[in-house]
Amino acid sequence: MKLRGTLLAAGAITATATAVLATTGAAAATTYTPPGGWDHTWSTPDHSATVYVEEHGDVIKLCDTKANGNSAQVLVFQHGWRKAWWTAKGNGTCVMHRASEGDPYDLDEVETKLYFHGAETEADTIRSFSNDH
Known part of the structure; x- marks a missing residue:
């Protein structure tokens, strides 16, 4: 017993x-905020989604920033192919991934394109950066 x-x-x-x-x-x-701040921060035109990028460590954070009944989504493209994608569901929520999680979040050191939106009816906002860290 x-x-x-x-x-x-x-x-x-x-x-x-x-x-x-x-x-x-x-x-x-x-x-999480990297020491020295984010390398890149972008928002959709209607401010329904914001993406933060820290190249060192391949950290990408997506935040749903508008109460509109939709989830924010980001698609990560490298070499012309979709490498990863994820969703932040609900106003005020954020989802973050980094290289230490392994594939598909461990990005290659090449041109990287992000396609993101915060509303289904909204065209994707497209931003790119040279992932050189």
């Missing part, structure tokens, strides 16, 4: 620690 109680307590501690780490990781991802 003593062993069972110890195992249950250990399981509860592990579950609590996992929940705390998961919550902290999500919050850190959306509030």
Whole structure:
């Protein structure tokens, strides 16, 4: 019985620690700002989506910045092909990916194009940068 109680307590501690780490990781991802600021920051014409880029570490953050009932989306193109894409669902939400997550977020050191929007009826905003870090 003593062993069972110890195992249950250990399981509860592990579950609590996992929940705390998961919550902290999500919050850190959306509030992260690189030292010295972002290399690039772009918004859609109607300010429904904003994209932030830090070339060192291939960090790209997408934020949905307008309460319009739509999700913001970004598509990342390299070598003429779609390399990655993701969605920020809901006003005030951000999603960020970086090279340390591996493929497809580990970008090549080439010209990179971002196609992004914050409303389904809006044409994509297209921005490019030379990923040379």
